[in-house]
Amino acid sequence: MDNMQQTIYSINGTTNGHCRLKSMNFEIPENSISHETQGLSRNRLVVRRGKPFKVTLKSDSWLWNPCAESLVLEVCLGGLSKRIPVLFYEEQSHPQLYDWKATIYPGNMHPQSVIIHICAPVQSSVALYELLAHIETRRSRKTYVLGTFVLLCNPWLKGDPVYMPLDAHKEEYIKSDYGLVYMGSSLNVSKRPWSFGLYEPGVLEACLKLLEFSPQHLTDKNKDYTLRADPVYLSRVVCAMINCNDDLGILEGKWQGSYKNGVKPADWSGSADILLRWASSKCRPVRYGQCWVFASVLCTVMRVLGIPSRVVTVFNAAHDGNGNMIIEEFYTRTGEKFGVSKDSIWNFHVWVECWMRRPDLGAGCDGWQVVDPTPQEKSEGIFCCGPCPVAAIQHHWLDARYDIPFVCASVDADVVRLIVHNGLVVGKTVDTECVGKLIYTKSIGSDKPENLKLTYKPDKRGNTSVCGRTLQHQGTMSPNLNVTLKIVGVPKLGEPIHICVTITNQCKNPRVLVGHINAQVKEYDSSPCEAFWDAQTEVQIQPFSVTTLNHTISHFKYQSFLAGDDIVNLAVVLKDMRTKETFLAAEEFSISPPQITIQIEGGNSIQLKKQRTVLVSFTNCLSTALYEAVLTVQGAGLLEGKQVAKIILLQPGEKIEKKVSITATSPGTKLLMATLSHSNNPNIIARWYHKVSVTA
Template identity: 90%
Template structure:
């Protein structure tokens, strides 16, 4: 149905001599410009609540006689409807923010047409509405179906709960279809561009379908429609629907094993493909997602619905299973970390912040709210998290809704590292700074990161938190599942309450930024703060790990011994050569590094740990004529990779793809790529829609089954 201009037919009665309504025009271009909704739909009217939009009704002569007839509009939503008498401007008493209005302004009434300005209440429900027109007398009524329109939240309107004052913020957090996801580790941050794709054909409809297939809507449509006026409610519904754990949601998560029956999470570069696959598959979940995919899709849906949103990365994000704000980690005496705790720390975790007022909590909780769609813990019985006010997280207001304790632990738990040997805990360190060490989001109008850590982290001198029971002699015994060599009751160990000697300090540091193909340099600094010399022996150990899980077996270790004099500082330098890690690590892989030293005299054991990521080699993407291209105009792209590694690569595959730019994948292959040699692929791109698009290139080879390099290039498409 063309909503710009359409012929109208009555659905009841006859005209009885009255002139029929012949056609109507939703004035889509003008309304879209006025309501900041350009590009969201090609043929459907999309407007924002609380702001008037105009429609034009046409007939062969006067549409109705105001002295004997009434013109009434009706908006319908499921089983709900609202009649809106059409009034002339002078008949309106005052502007209505909280009721529907339909107004004819002076000069807008003509013999064969009338322009009506319709305004929805500032807290109307977000949905697809049907619009009817009635011409009524005391004894008759003629009804016409005018068409449908979509109503969204309005961050441009001060009275809307999602109001955002600054235009630059609205441009970034509502209108922009391009973003960055920060990944890697806090010491070596990498960034992954993401195409939110809200202007791709069908994305708006997919977002509306998501609401229609939520459990809330399927259970009680009218109640759901009514509650959709509230951005708090909307964010919880969408958050739960982005994962498929409880419902007909969009994405199925997977963090390990084979991805052959789906798409590997690292292969996604935009939300549109995911949303369109889900919408066209009768709501079967799209395989597969991980945290940044869940978050980026959620950000797209919220921006489409009119709620300002941004993707946020927490580095060293804790998953506190028992809510005690303590994360336990266990190491062997040789520095290997093993996964025997229900708690965990993700090197990075990605969620979304949504902007809204919180009248349910008070003005102190207005502003950015954490909404996390990655299914980790249930919130009021469903797999969603939030909206959780960032201000409440910072101040540890643990009784505020929703999910404050879980999110507080994610950014501010303490880490207790225990060294286990022969059934005993022989050493322990407590780290109060590791969790939530760095929190990033994309800057406004820039590809640089904005550090928002201080908006989450409480003032250490003022915060209220539970004492760390592991530092007390009154630690409560409990049974845990542990490896065979560890005690069943860890707290029974005589060393369980011991604190690492204050007379020795040890730090572990990675020198420079580790890059694939180059050696990794490690520096251990030991400070002896007592009057006695020390003889220390131990191990340093490296393990590859996924960003969200415990590390696998060690791929490198070294024994070390050092004699350190009283009140002195000693450094130990180690190097992991490329030959030692080349068959284990690929680009963006994360390494867990730990050093454990034992004092041969006092028998004390000391631990220092660090995690870091490997930077991948670069793939070069060059667009002839520059990075701004015109819609439907063909352009040539040169994609190349030069082997910067010290070894030859076999069966090299260079793959190029880009939603909205390329059909399918373009591939170049070479059997052998010597150090310093180049592989090149030339592709032609044509943009099918305006906005920001992404070209993605990946490189793999038979030396290592993983993709060793992944690179993105931003393309600006103009109409």
């Protein structure tokens, strides 16, 4: 065979009379349905490993003589290739999961065409393959370039490491193009719809390009191609490529300052725009992202590649700088928090869970894995995190790969709050419940949240220790006085904030307490700024009794300090005038923005390419007029560009509205987004999202 004469043909439009193979049909519609890949590409075959797909070869005469010639297919991946002899069904041995097969079934061989069923091994690499056909004799070989196809993971196949048994789960975590990101604070959770954009033109190609531009691929293409069969490897490569900290990654992060050189993270509503911008810009990073943007784009890429994924929000997520599972926070005697610790707690942090088996760790670590693309710490030299088994986090198996200690601290560290005066600690509380207060993801088939907290954290009720750490419930250095702080109701912009401090005296002596309570503004991932409101209090409390203190912060006090999605940090410090003991309670919460109303004529389900009218309106519920109010409406796949309404002065109770016409260009779930900005405080913007279901 080494000395045979080889002739190579392209069958795309060839008129060479010596070319017996005239055309090839990838049977894209039929294969797409069979492989659950409808919509991922309009003109390219996309199939899943371990499941046969069929191709049809056509010629003007007999394609080949099985008695004198061999028909061999060849799949090529960079410098790697695999020859696949085409065999009749009767010649095939028992099916093998670990080798390529090409089979002609009875009735599929015709004088001028042949249907071949090709099956990739279940452990094949995820990539864009080239397919060749060879017609060989002992002296010659005719080679035909048939085209390319994309091979993905297969969560429908039991032998695949990403196999997911329940259809409802696959529908939600693989095929769904719509998701929710939970944000805000544990006391006031908000949800933001997100369009994953799996089926937008060019997204599949952008995901494949991401793999081709990874450091691993640029360093050693063949090694990278080989390792791409493993979802653990794939998830680490993709995770690192979502941020641009040490590669040609997709997103540049920014958490403070001006965003004028890019898009403010809060203004993104879907992954497709981000991926397509990156792919069309010679791999320059897209500006800007924060945790929920990084995570949502990662979720898109993983679903496209065939790995079940979901976006998860941890409320009160800890960043443990020294790895001791303790987060220290420092307060003054007046309750003002100051940022001198390397540790921090984000009001919320968003990452992704990916579903896969972990043969490197054992069956106990199979299932959901945390993969976090937000660049915080390096993992084995690169800015990524995971995959980290959720089961290992729950059981504190700290030696398991990858990044278990860091993720454990994110959901289960203890918070030690220290009151400091003149360099000395004069009071202390330990809170074992604050971190990982809620862990939310979107429920299957519903917009309601599912709380995953118990899958991450052991139930501490009744326990005295977990993993060697002594647990103390929230309290002070004295067990005889308990102070709690509660926000009454759900704070809304333009309305007062009502605060209730409850003091329980559990000793036989009366107490005289003098204290301070104050409020500070902070961004969700940073330390608070200077206090914008404070109050002093003095209270006498009898033995074994409970008293409450009620305070109100008017909206005039806070609205000029808030910016965008800021959080309010509230703290109360009480001092016993007799014993000199100091007590602290703290809480953080977000303030809900005013609502924008979006009404679609005829309901929220629309037909493809049928025009509908939408009325978008905002009523000023504040007690002050809004100057230069601008109402903006946009929606990918529904509207061309942005539609804007403006009014110079929007008085209290007055309404601004915009009527727009929408036409859906593709089926699936789409999002309309409306924003209201004004010049009173340019950073205070109301945002509202509306889900639109598009049917063909």
